[in-house]
Amino acid sequence: MKKYVAAIDQGTTSTRCMIFDQEGNPVSSSQMEHEQIYPQPGWVEHDPMEIWSRTQDVIRGALEKGNIDPNEIAAVGITNQRETTVVWDKNTGKPIYNAIVWQCMRTQDFCLEWEKEPGANEKVNQKTGLVISTYFSGPKIKWILDNVPGAKEKAQRGELLFGNIDTWLIWNLTGGPNGGVHVTDMTNASRTMLMNIKTLQWDDEMLDFLGIPKSMLPQIKPSSCVYGNTAPNGAFKASIPVAGDLGDQQAAVFGQVCYDVGEAKNTYGTGNFMLLNIGKTPTLSKSGLLTTVAYSLKEGEAVYALEGSMAITGAAIQWLRDNLGLFDDAADSEWFASKVKDTGGIYFVPAFSGLFAPYWDMRARGCIVGLTRYIRKEHIIRATLESICYQTLDVQKAMEADSGVPLTELKVDGGAVRNNLLMQLQADLLGVPVIRPMVNETTALGAAYAAGLATGFWTSLDELRKHWKVDKKFEPVMSAEKREEMYRGWKKAIEKAKGWID
Template sequence: MEPTSRKFTAAIDQGTTSTRFFIFDERGEPVAKHQEEFDQVYPHAGWVEHEPSVLVKSVENCIEIATSNFIASGHNVKDICALGITNQRETSLVWDIRSGEVLHNAIVWADSRTAHIVRQLKLEGTADKIFLKTGLPLSTYPSAVKVKWILEHSKAARDVYEAGYLAFGTVDTWLLYNLAEGYSGERLHVTDVTNASRTLLFDINTLEYDPFLTKFFGLDKLLLPKVASSSNSRAYGVLSKGPLKGLRITGCLGDQSAAMVGQKAFEQGMAKNTYGTGCFMLYNTGNQPVISKNGLLTTVAFQLENRPPVYALEGSIAVAGSAVKFLRDNLGIIREANEVGELAMSVQDSGGVVFVTAFAGLFAPYWVDDAQGTIFGITNYTKKEHICRATIEATCFQTKAIIDAMEKDSGIAIKNLAVDGGMSNSEECMQLQADIIGIDVDRPAMRETTALGAAIAAGFGVRIWSSFDDLDGVNSRDHRKFSARTTLTQRTRRFRKWERAVAMSKGWLTSEDIDKEYDD
């Protein structure tokens, strides 16, 4: 008999190109959801911004419509026990803490305008020390360099900073500041350990902001959000408005950490790969950080309340799904994103075409800021199908490079890769991935694992679940496994060609090019 009262959990999933809101049942199945895309702002080549008010409004709209659908299906909002938030990481916002006035558009994680700042900072000779503290390289990726750029280019932000009132936050902090309140009605300025670990201001060993780092980046006076565990019964307050006003917020994680939780990669040695706008692989290393010697990041994977943190090695690819969007919107090669897989598999190979999709430099494991997108091997034989295949292969080859680096750092071979995200919906893309890496690719039937991870964290915060064993029945149905159809010799030959293309794409921008482009 159906129980009279059920326990649901909800999740805000604020991503790079869209915002989504989900309500999940006890099995981790979505019973209501809504998605809203929003415009990207591209002021210059390599620059990517979001309007902060649009981020908040998109969340409000998604909550309202999904909740309406939830009620229309016969459910009661009182049965929603908790809310989790997951968000695009590193994207940086600053505002006046006195008024809430935003002082610059959000600078998005993939933005490369800070390349000249990074190049100058590397001359200080402290990159190794920073890496050991944060697990992150000096690059355009993390938040600190983005805020530094804002202070150098916005007089309004600089004035508020000098007065001691400039607040900083990643997207989770900004949403909580605008949509939530503490249990005494106070305004919140808070983040979780996974998001804090992406700022270059946070020591992942002590789980605290580091004075050396804030001073190094010239951000001593910046008001930083309080840091809490990813699952927390008190820190994130309650929703302050909308149809779910008063709902407890008990989970908060950066999107890739949330996907790891949603994939239930709780044990040391488990790995997941999320194919979104970018592509991000995390490898669980347990309760101690492992500092990479092979071009990977070290990050806080998640932390449940009153428990030690769990760490991960991470490989980040700047361009994945956004390359498909590029084929559709910029080149007009396809009309719909889902066409790319079918076109790619309609040819036996890429016809010699290799596409290094370095639209914003190359991330892990290469970390090359002066690379740009480059297509090699175009001949009279080349058709759009070959370019489509080379576009997908670019993500798959970078994934292989990351797997190789993870195996070197950990000393353990990865035998199975759990996948999720937009590109994982394509059978063709996932078969190509298995063919290139030579290991099984495991795809769950319900692939909204980022939102699910935030909901799971929230569920731990209100004791819906108390142990990982309690999650055995969550998102466990109808997994699909893709196995390689290639030989080791074929995989090795293809990958060597990719590596040659990467080497040839480096150094495209000179120091003079970078300075001129970003000073104009």
């Protein structure tokens, strides 16, 4: 009898394996961090071999901790940091370069030049639902092919494979050089800038423009289907169907059971990512949002979402801790921020990687405005929490403009939602209730749900809906006038951050 589903959640800073029971409750978990590599300002890399090694360690750790027999696991689901790009030799299984992380800005010059071409951004948006940005995989692959000696020739000979982290892990889990399956799902493919958002296939024109041979690319599959089985001599020590694959933000949509049009979730992590289910038609945004695949349950068909990606949110709290030394533990930010009643009139725009949605300004940089001698560290910490809420409000206004549907509530998840002050500020600034679920690990849960659905462990979306339970509902208490006044200040601060780099 199969009792469990395992999920591998490979994030920007750490990897974990979580094991869930039939009710969707976590029964065991193991997590490990990996190194952030910064070769020069604005560049961010990970070591794909370290990530694969950590993945095996956390699988073994979760099985041991929970005293779980791998033969009781019905399926494995994968969820991953999206856009991060790995290119490897299919014969040796070794990457030809470090993984280029989604936050990395090394492709900025190329993207800025591309953006200048008449109609380029419109064309990219029409085809892929995305915008020209350093964020997505296509330009990162091009950079590797252009800059790693011999890479272009090897790619043309069909010796290299590309994948986001999902593809890299599935290939290794299912055997690597010995028969590993080279696949991705529609959610991850929709973040490469290489998949046509309407046909759900690789787009030849985009590939030609970026000089990427099609032979490098994985096969595009639904988010919930059996891709292959884990190698019996691998970390699981059993042959288990690998049957779920979603990018982390889409996995959170699935885990938060946002299966109906108009349902939205916001994940608070390194960055923030707000997604709104828009159904089976890929409506393009006129307000600076991305059109992306939310999930796919069958070949050739997808449910779409509008997405607002905010690059630096939780990372700004880490910056206060690691670079400025304002506190020792990120959780302390709540205590310090609650010691002052407001920010003393300051605003912090954490545009460390430029501004993402809805502004898409690669030239923007971070700034703190409104400083006086009155300001103490508590004000700066509170302004950092508020900056997370303002960025979410920017995205919510864009979603309302695009969809015509007013937000009635927001489901939240991710590390920072344990911060009650942050959640209350968010409800106040949005003017709608913010709902925190009992199981906060909705990203891993979403991957588990997709894998369990594909293998019959769970039978329907309705069954999954029943598992979702509320932990706490934060009701707005701020007046509309106060909210508008605070937001006007934020919009002024945004103008100061824009276009800083010439």
